[in-house]
Amino acid sequence: MSAPIVECRGVHKWYAGVHALKDVNLSIAPGEVVGLVGDNGAGKSTLIKILSGVHRQDAGELLIEGKPAEMRSPKDAMRLGIETIYQSNSMVPTMSIARNLFLGREPLRIGIFGVGLLDKERMRRESVHAIADVDLHLRSSEALVGELSGGQRQGVAIARAMHFKSKLLVLDEPTNHLSVKETNKVLGFIRGLKPQGVTGIFISHNIHHVFQCCDRVIAMARGEIVFDRAVDATSIDEIQEML
Amino acid sequence: MRNLFRIYLEKPELAGIALLAVLVAVFELRSGGTFLSPDNLRGILGLLPEVGLVAIGVTVLMICGEFDLSVGSVFALMPMVAAELMERNIGFLPAILAGFAVCAAIGLLNGFITLRFAIPSFITTLGMLFIARSLTVVISGGFPPVLPDDIPSWLFTQFIGPGGLIRMSFLWFVAIALLASALLSLTNVGNWIKSTGGFLEAAAAMGIPVNGVKMGCFLLSSLLAGFAGLIQVLRLASPLPSIGEGLELQAVAAAVIGGTALTGGVGTVLGAIVGALLIRVIDNGLVLTQVDANWFKFAVGALTIFAVVANSWLRRAARSIRIEAG
Ligand SMILES: Nc1ncnc2c1ncn2[C@@H]1O[C@H](COP(=O)(O)OP(=O)(O)O)[C@@H](O)[C@H]1O
Ligand SMILES: [Mg+2]
Numbered sequence: 133m134s135a136p137i138v139e140c141r142g143v144h145k146w147y148a149g150v151h152a153l154k155d156v157n158l159s160i161a162p163g164e165v166v167g168l169v170g171d172n173g174a175g176k177s178t179l180i181k182i183l184s185g186v187h188r189q190d191a192g193e194l195l196i197e198g199k200p201a202e203m204r205s206p207k208d209a210m211r212l213g214i215e216t217i218y219q220s221n222s223m224v225p226t227m228s229i230a231r232n233l234f235l236g237r238e239p240l241r242i243g244i245f246g247v248g249l250l251d252k253e254r255m256r257r258e259s260v261h262a263i264a265d266v267d268l269h270l271r272s273s274e275a276l277v278g279e280l281s282g283g284q285r286q287g288v289a290i291a292r293a294m295h296f297k298s299k300l301l302v303l304d305e306p307t308n309h310l311s312v313k314e315t316n317k318v319l320g321f322i323r324g325l326k327p328q329g330v331t332g333i334f335i336s337h338n339i340h341h342v343f344q345c346c347d348r349v350i351a352m353a354r355g356e357i358v359f360d361r362a363v364d365a366t367s368i369d370e371i372q373e374m375l
Numbered sequence: 376m377r378n379l380f381r382i383y384l385e386k387p388e389l390a391g392i393a394l395l396a397v398l399v400a401v402f403e404l405r406s407g408g409t410f411l412s413p414d415n416l417r418g419i420l421g422l423l424p425e426v427g428l429v430a431i432g433v434t435v436l437m438i439c440g441e442f443d444l445s446v447g448s449v450f451a452l453m454p455m456v457a458a459e460l461m462e463r464n465i466g467f468l469p470a471i472l473a474g475f476a477v478c479a480a481i482g483l484l485n486g487f488i489t490l491r492f493a494i495p496s497f498i499t500t501l502g503m504l505f506i507a508r509s510l511t512v513v514i515s516g517g518f519p520p521v522l523p524d525d526i527p528s529w530l531f532t533q534f535i536g537p538g539g540l541i542r543m544s545f546l547w548f549v550a551i552a553l554l555a556s557a558l559l560s561l562t563n564v565g566n567w568i569k570s571t572g573g574f575l576e577a578a579a580a581m582g583i584p585v586n587g588v589k590m591g592c593f594l595l596s597s598l599l600a601g602f603a604g605l606i607q608v609l610r611l612a613s614p615l616p617s618i619g620e621g622l623e624l625q626a627v628a629a630a631v632i633g634g635t636a637l638t639g640g641v642g643t644v645l646g647a648i649v650g651a652l653l654i655r656v657i658d659n660g661l662v663l664t665q666v667d668a669n670w671f672k673f674a675v676g677a678l679t680i681f682a683v684v685a686n687s688w689l690r691r692a693a694r695s696i697r698i699e700a701g
Binding site: 205206207210216218222223224225227234235236237240249250252 | 561562563564565566567569570573574576577578579580581582583636640641
């Protein structure tokens with residue numbers, strides 16, 4: 133069996149007195165899509181912020197593909213193939229889809245020290261592909277993200293993660309503030325991860341959503357993992373009772 | 376409606392260009408053909424680089440989400456520092472480099488204080504407006520220095536072109552405008568500037584060095600303001616400590632009239648230039664058509680308010696489109 137794509141060993145996190153994560157141990161295999169549930173304040177966001185390089189754990193170890201990982205910034209995490217989509221949108225509304233897709237990773241025609249002229253043709257071409265790959269139908273990659281609906285924006289964010297061959301896609305409550313129809317669209321995008329071989333962590337406070345698109349469900353409460361089982365081996369009722 | 380929003384976001388300067396055309400036509404008619412005469416154009420185009428360069432720096436900074444109110448004072452301080460040093464015979468180039476070093480220090484300090492203490496740049500640079508002006512007056516010591524005769528002023532002030540229509544400063548202005556415009560629309564750094572002002576959190580999450588981007592834009596704004604001040608001093612052949620007063624507000628007005636959003640993320644260099652040109656045209660046109668020149672500030676003020684109202688109306692319209700789509 134191949135090494136887990138991500139592994140946490142005895143991870144702790146304190147925020148000025150608040151013990152937000154208490155000895156979290158977790159291992160996710162390649163290709164798994166894991167649902168992470170729990171009440172507000174359970175520590176879900178804190179855990180994934182550590183995985184995506186926004187925060188650092190105060191104790192414990194983080195392994196990516198079996199190797200100890202030091203992540204000091206989101207950029208470090210992205211380099212290791214971990215991409216995060218937050219509930220508040222991670223797109224710039226005043227910029228085009230193509231420019232958003234390549235934000236921070238722009239292909240250059242010529243450049244020195246990472247600064248140079250954009251390869252606009254390649255950005256246009258590849259963003260059209262990337263969007264089509266997640267089954268998102270948009271008129272043009274030159275449309276502004278501000279013109280898109282919330283669900284479409286999350287679709288573009290997912291397309292971006294796929295395009296950069298992320299190994300692990302983390303989605304922190306991506307369906308917040310979305311209509312039912314838009315939410316279903318996003319759940320569809322998440323179901324599309326597995327066929328493409330992308331590992332996913334989907335955070336939601338809606339257990340029904342998790343059951344619709346995940347293989348495995350992990351529940352957190354008061355900074356600890358209190359439940360961890362395959363979706364087939366449990367039921368919505370069992371989890372609701374426990375939380 | 377959707378198209379209107381697109382056009383506004385992609386070409387925010389179009390409305391300004393249309394207005395410019397109308398004003399030029401009106402002034403040309405009312406002045407009986409004097410407005411577009413070579414002599415008058417020479418006047419307008421001679422002054423444009425000075426306001427225009429300041430407006431470019433302020434606009435790029437506004438696009439990345441910050442303000443600079445200290446540009447008018449830096450406009451006076453840079454040439455004052457350079458002139459004082461020239462008077463002490465250290466040579467033209469070293470004196471100018473020292474002037475730019477002062478601008479760079481002010482720009483970086485503006486950025487550092489704003490970011491380190493997380494305060495609005497509006498306040499930081501308002502403070503710097505007073506500080507830099509005060510320094511200028513103190514350095515001049517009440518007696519402005521006299522520029523040496525042998526400095527190469529012609530590099531900036533010489534009339535050139537058909538009929539001597541433009542000054543050398545215009546070429547510097549065009550070159551810098553093209554570079555700044557290319558930076559914004561053709562390079563990845565332009566992408567970072569727009570994203571930093573458009574949605575800071577998203578840019579940071581994608582690994583954009585947002586603080587570095589802002590520092591760079593503060594630096595650019597200060598350097599361009601200093602350069603513009605130098606050009607004016609060489610044109611007038613005398614460094615007065617009072618030049619550039621109120622210029623910061625003209626620059627912000629130019630940016631806004633040219634379609635730059637106060638909230639950041641939206642704007643173009645061309646827009647800033649159109650805004651600056653509109654202000655110059657109004658100033659000059661009012662004089663030529665023998666309207667009381669005191670109406671100048673009234674017109675610029677009204678135009679600024681109109682531009683912001685129009686922009687926020689367009690943005691509201693855009694939001695309603697989004698809701699329909701969702
Ligand atoms: N930046 C922060 N500073 C201080 N406390 C925080 C911060 N972020 C989260 N917390 C606290 O840590 C705990 C876990 O929060 P969080 O990880 O956001 O939970 P969840 O995402 O499950 O709702 C909560 O008690 C919260 O108040
Ligand atoms: Mg959360």
